[in-house]
Amino acid sequence: MFYTRIMTNKHDLQSKDLLERDKRFLETTDIPIVTISASYKEDLKGLYGLSHDDTIPDVVFSRAHYSMALGVALQIWGEKIDPTKAWVIDPTNYVSHKNWKNIQFTEFVGKALARQPFLKQLKDFIDRFTRKNLPILASIAPPLLYLTRDIKRPILSLHIAAGNILAEQGKTVVQVITDPHIREDYLYHADKPNISFCVFDQKTKTDYLEKAKIMGKKVDPKKIIVTGPPVDPRIIACRMQKQPWHLGDLNLCLTTGGLGTNKSEMSTILEQLIPHLKSHHPGFKVLVYTGTHLDIRDMVIKTAKNSRVTIGKIDDVSAPLRLLYHPQIVDANRLLIKYAFPWADGFISKPSGDMAYDAAASGSFLLTLQPWGPWEENIRQVFEQLNISRAAQVEYIIPQLDTLLSSTKIAPSWVETAMTNAQDIDPLFVTGAANIVKYVRLLSPTHRPSST
Numbered sequence: 001m002f003y004t005r006i007m008t009n010k011h012d013l014q015s016k017d018l019l020e021r022d023k024r025f026l027e028t029t030d031i032p033i034v035t036i037s038a039s040y041k042e043d044l045k046g047l048y049g050l051s052h053d054d055t056i057p058d059v060v061f062s063r064a065h066y067s068m069a070l071g072v073a074l075q076i077w078g079e080k081i082d083p084t085k086a087w088v089i090d091p092t093n094y095v096s097h098k099n100w101k102n103i104q105f106t107e108f109v110g111k112a113l114a115r116q117p118f119l120k121q122l123k124d125f126i127d128r129f130t131r132k133n134l135p136i137l138a139s140i141a142p143p144l145l146y147l148t149r150d151i152k153r154p155i156l157s158l159h160i161a162a163g164n165i166l167a168e169q170g171k172t173v174v175q176v177i178t179d180p181h182i183r184e185d186y187l188y189h190a191d192k193p194n195i196s197f198c199v200f201d202q203k204t205k206t207d208y209l210e211k212a213k214i215m216g217k218k219v220d221p222k223k224i225i226v227t228g229p230p231v232d233p234r235i236i237a238c239r240m241q242k243q244p245w246h247l248g249d250l251n252l253c254l255t256t257g258g259l260g261t262n263k264s265e266m267s268t269i270l271e272q273l274i275p276h277l278k279s280h281h282p283g284f285k286v287l288v289y290t291g292t293h294l295d296i297r298d299m300v301i302k303t304a305k306n307s308r309v310t311i312g313k314i315d316d317v318s319a320p321l322r323l324l325y326h327p328q329i330v331d332a333n334r335l336l337i338k339y340a341f342p343w344a345d346g347f348i349s350k351p352s353g354d355m356a357y358d359a360a361a362s363g364s365f366l367l368t369l370q371p372w373g374p375w376e377e378n379i380r381q382v383f384e385q386l387n388i389s390r391a392a393q394v395e396y397i398i399p400q401l402d403t404l405l406s407s408t409k410i411a412p413s414w415v416e417t418a419m420t421n422a423q424d425i426d427p428l429f430v431t432g433a434a435n436i437v438k439y440v441r442l443l444s445p446t447h448r449p450s451s452t
Helices: 002-006 010-028 041-047 063-077 100-115 117-129 135-148 160-168 202-214 233-241 263-276 294-306 329-340 356-361 374-385 394-405 414-423 432-443
Strands: 031-034 086-089 155-157 173-176 195-199 224-226 250-255 284-289 321-324 346-349 365-368 389-391
Touching: 010 041, 010 086, 010 135, 031 063, 031 135, 031 160, 031 432, 063 086, 063 233, 063 329, 063 432, 135 160, 155 160, 160 173, 173 432, 195 202, 195 432, 202 224, 233 356, 250 263, 250 329, 250 394, 263 284, 263 294, 263 394, 284 329, 294 321, 321 329, 346 356, 346 414, 356 365, 356 374, 356 414, 365 374, 365 414, 374 389, 389 414, 394 414
Parallel strands: 031 086, 031 155, 155 173, 173 195, 195 224, 250 284, 250 346, 284 321, 346 365, 365 389
Antiparallel strands: none
């Protein structure tokens, strides 16, 4: 068995217990969901009632692939976790002790690329020539295949690497294409009968069919389903609590992504925003989400200290400056959903599945940082066309905010207009999770697993 090959110490023995519990839930649930995002093992221990440590940092590749998978599961569960209805697994949690260095190295390289713009060309080279051979794939494949070995039903995949591994093994896969962009990865198994795709919008479907045709792959258009992006229903619920900003302080949230992307831009913006908070009427409040990144958290603390601005308590909505940080992705994401989305009028963030879909779905406007790739360029374009988003003027963020907050007797401010547009957004942007669940259920409508 898979686990007998990886168990070498006490840590691995505990992993065996978690592995078997996840495998059993995945085999007996209505909708099995897989993703590749982070090693949230300590939270799994807590979920299962085992001894756990909230101070151990996770290895994190992506908040988006975690939050989207969880969002689909929550769409199925409702208010209470029910493993008979849906279950989410991430094989990153079960990579062997021997191969763990590959996971850490992948995160290290990802962070370096995400935080240093001059390394962007290196990232493009890696994406183009070596994605199929990255060490992480060989490390993740054994636990993924073991966890899904006995599953005969459709498996919902929120990460293309997981979907491709399973499709190659003949599993029935529903692969979510989370962005309005078709990378080559999504076409590897496009013509196989055991895989279908849920896509961002109609244009993404057309792009997929075009690229498949160019690559000589025959694809049934009925297997490409337009669902919209999956967003956590708790985030969507926030829009019901908001009114478009009109007067008073602007609630502004500055965020990073799973790899700490745009750190340098965040620093430049904070150097302007935080000192401005010392004025009697700054005009805005700031909440900074640093995710699982200790170095970005420390950067915020240092900037605030240098400016003699106090960082308020996390739940003090009257505080001019607050900070969200946790070393583990499950808890960091929970903080973001609890404190940021219900509160923020607007977000300053990269234009990605990490934040853009969520910000718009929550009824907020968006100022975008530098895109990290063509998929983020496409996302930026989508939300700019909807007049919900604009590119952040990183070097001149306060003059930009002043301009966007300005209104006249006959015309509202851009901020008010953008928030109104976000709250009246096309339903496709807020029903993605429900649409995906509906499609998966159509593939196996009569299935109900037996209890164990």
